[in-house]
Structure formats: C-alpha cells, structure tokens
Amino acid sequence: xxxxxxxxxxxxxxxxxxxxxxxxxxxxxxxxxxxxxxxxxxxxxxxxxxxxxxxxxxxxxxxxxxxxxxxxxxxxxxxxxxxxxxxxxxxxxxxxxxxxxxxxxxxxxxxxxxxxxxxxxxxxxxxxxxxxxxxxxxxxxxxxxxxxxxxxxxxxxxxxxxxxxxxxxxxxxxxxxxxxxxxxxxxxxxxxxxxxxxxxxxxxxxxxxxxxxxxx
Numbered sequence: 628x629x630x631x632x633x634x635x636x637x638x639x640x641x642x643x644x645x646x647x648x649x650x651x652x653x654x655x656x657x658x659x660x661x662x663x664x665x666x667x668x669x670x671x672x673x674x675x676x677x678x679x680x681x682x683x684x685x686x687x688x689x690x691x692x693x694x695x696x697x698x699x700x701x702x703x704x705x706x707x708x709x710x711x712x713x714x715x716x717x718x719x720x721x722x723x724x725x726x727x728x729x730x731x732x733x734x735x736x737x738x739x740x741x742x743x744x745x746x747x748x749x750x751x752x753x754x755x756x757x758x759x760x761x762x763x764x765x766x767x768x769x770x771x772x773x774x775x776x777x778x779x780x781x782x783x784x785x786x787x788x789x790x791x792x793x794x795x796x797x798x799x800x801x802x803x804x805x806x807x808x809x810x811x812x813x814x815x816x817x818x819x820x821x822x823x824x825x826x827x828x829x830x831x832x833x834x835x836x837x838x839x840x841x842x843x
Contacts (some may be wrong), residue, residue: 633660638824658691665696669769671816707734715739716753775804787817
C-alpha cells in the first residue's frame, strides 16, 4: 500500500487552528494526528474532547487519535463520539490490553497500540493479529520537537518480522522527529504511516513539505 502522512495537530498554531486544519484538508495528507495528553501518563497536557470535537467539525480527513493518558478505557466512547477514526492507546497504560482493543472496535473505530521507546515489540506477540495499527514512538512522548531515537529503525524491522504472516495489513506508524532526513529510511524499515509535527507546521510552505513526504 502507499504510505500515509498524518500531520500532528500538536504542532499547529492554536491561536489560528482553523487555518491549519484547512491547510491539512487541502493538502495531500491522509489523516489528522491528534495527541491527547493528561499530564500524568506524560509530563504535559495538550487538549481534550471539546477541542477534538471542534477539529472534527472542520476536518475532512480521518482523525487519528493518540491517547497518552492513564486508564484510557474511561474515555474510549467519548473519543468515538467526538469523531475518532483510529484510537491508539499505550501498551504501558493498559492493564487488560486485549479487552481495550476490542472495546475500541466495538465502538466502530480502528484500534492501535503505541509503544514507548523503552518497550520492545515482543510484548505484542499475543495480540498482533488483533491490531489495526502499531505506533512506534521515536521520541519519549509528551512534547514535540524532540530528537529522533535511532533505535527506532531496529524496532520497525522487528515489528515487520513479528507481523509477517500474522497481520500483513497492519499499519505501522512512527511519531517523533520525522523529517526529510529520515522519512525514506523509516519507510524502508517497515513504517507505512508517518506522523510529522514541527517539520510540517514550522515550514514556510507546509503543503510542499507534506507533498514531499507523500512522494517518497
């Protein structure tokens, strides 16, 4: 399949969010990537469901919602009601991951699992076949603009091997420090969904940057 590009709204201009949403709408990007942080699971607070609902009113592309929160099960229905297409929870935040994944699917959404940089892909051995997407964090979650962790390439190759023959349609997303210097290598290593935040929204020509990532 062709790879997908998901600009991260966390890096958008919050004072003029509608303009940035419209930019993504008319670009060749595929999804909106939306990070919801609680200040507990990660040391930062982003935005909650009222903002997610507001984005959904103007977005003409699917909402890829990444829950960086403790006890995400409490908010799955609210996420779905706010317009989420994909809901991704952290392995590290879920006591009963299998139950959580199937609860997401029961709400009519796609289900993803995110792994922090210290978490090996081997923890997904017994659930890989149930997932729509795995998100490999290539920075420590919580803040944009961090330095890319080179170990990510090895994790992508390991995940590709784990999924082979068991979930060949699995989406493999990378989030953190993605730019023109590493994007092609990430795709070669096994990624097929690229999240880009500062690299997109700090650019003079944002649509051109998105187009460049899409054309790889």
